[in-house]
Amino acid sequence: xxxxxxxxxxxxxxxxxxxxxxxxxxxxxxxxxxxxxxxxxxxxxxxxxxxxxxxxxxxxxxxxxxxxxxxxxxxxxxxxxxxxxxxxxxxxxxxxxxxxxxxxxxxxxxxxxxxxxxxxxxxxxxxxxxxxxxxxxxxxxxxxx
Amino acid sequence: xxxxxxxxxxxxxxxxxxxxxxxxxxxxxxxxxxxxxxxxxxxxxxxxxxxxxxxxxxxxxxxxxxxxxxxxxxxxxxxxxxxxxxxxxxxxxxxxxxxxxxxxxxxxxxxxxxxxxxxxxxxxxxx
Numbered sequence: 001x002x003x004x005x006x007x008x009x010x011x012x013x014x015x016x017x018x019x020x021x022x023x024x025x026x027x028x029x030x031x032x033x034x035x036x037x038x039x040x041x042x043x044x045x046x047x048x049x050x051x052x053x054x055x056x057x058x059x060x061x062x063x064x065x066x067x068x069x070x071x072x073x074x075x076x077x078x079x080x081x082x083x084x085x086x087x088x089x090x091x092x093x094x095x096x097x098x099x100x101x102x103x104x105x106x107x108x109x110x111x112x113x114x115x116x117x118x119x120x121x122x123x124x125x126x127x128x129x130x131x132x133x134x135x136x137x138x139x140x141x142x143x144x145x
Numbered sequence: 146x147x148x149x150x151x152x153x154x155x156x157x158x159x160x161x162x163x164x165x166x167x168x169x170x171x172x173x174x175x176x177x178x179x180x181x182x183x184x185x186x187x188x189x190x191x192x193x194x195x196x197x198x199x200x201x202x203x204x205x206x207x208x209x210x211x212x213x214x215x216x217x218x219x220x221x222x223x224x225x226x227x228x229x230x231x232x233x234x235x236x237x238x239x240x241x242x243x244x245x246x247x248x249x250x251x252x253x254x255x256x257x258x259x260x261x262x263x264x265x266x267x268x269x270x271x272x
C-alpha cells in the first residue's frame with residue numbers, strides 16, 4: 001500500500017503544486033494565469049475521479065487509460081465553452097484557455113499514474129476528490145479575488 | 146499510449162502559451178497597416194489583466210502588451226517584418242521588448258514541460 005500512496009502524493013499533489021509554485025514565482029503579477037491553471041487541474045481531476053469510480057470492475061483495466069484521456073479532452077472542451085461564454089469578460093483569452101487546459105492535462109497525467117491500471121481504493125479516490133476541491137477553491141481565489 | 150497522448154497535448158498547450166504571450170509583444174508578427182482604432186477592455190483585475198486591442202485599417206485585430214499599446218496612437222502607420230525587434234511607427238523606429246508575461250511564461254512553461262515529461266516517463270516505466 002505504501003508505494004501507491006507515495007505515487008499518488010507525488011503524481012496528484014506534488015507535481016501540480018510544483019507547477020503552481022512556478023506560476024506564482026515567475027508570473028506572480030498575473031495571478032489569473034495561476035487561477036486558470038489551478039481551476040483546470042482541480043475540475044478535471046474531480047471529473048476523472050468521479051467517472052472512474054463508476055466504471056465496471058471487469059472492464060476497468062482495459063478502458064481506464066483511454067477514459068482518462070477522453071475525459072481530459074472533454075474537460076478542455078468544457079473549459080473552452082466556459083471561456084467563450086460565461087467567462088468571456090473582455091474576449092476569449094487564448095492564454096487563459098491554454099493555462100486551464102494545461103492544468104487539465106497535468107491532472108489527467110497524474111491520475112493516470114495512480115488509477116490507470118487498477119481501480120484505486122476508496123480512501124485514495126476520496127483523497128483525490130479532496131485535492132481536486134482544494135485546487136478548485138485555490139483557482140477561484142487566484143482567478144477572481 | 147495514453148501517457149504519450151497527454152504529453153503531446155501538454156506540449157501543444159505549452160507551445161500555445163509561449164506563442165500567444167510572445168505575439169502580444171508583436172515581435173514574432175509581420176505588420177503592415179494603419180491603426181484604425183485602439184481599445185482597452187477590462188478583465189477580472191482592472192489594471193492588471195486588461196486586454197489592449199489594436200484594430201488595423203484592414204480589419205486585423207492585434208491583442209498587444211499594455212506598454213506597446215500606450216506607445217501607439219490612432220491613425221499611425223505601422224510596419225515591421227516577422228521577428229524584427231523594432232516597429233516602424235510613422236517612419237520612426239520603436240524598439241520592442243519581450244514583456245514580463247512572455248519572460249515569465251518561458252520559465253513557467255519550462256517547468257510544465259519537465260513535469261509532463263517526468264509524469265509520462267514514469268507512466269512508461271510502469272507498463
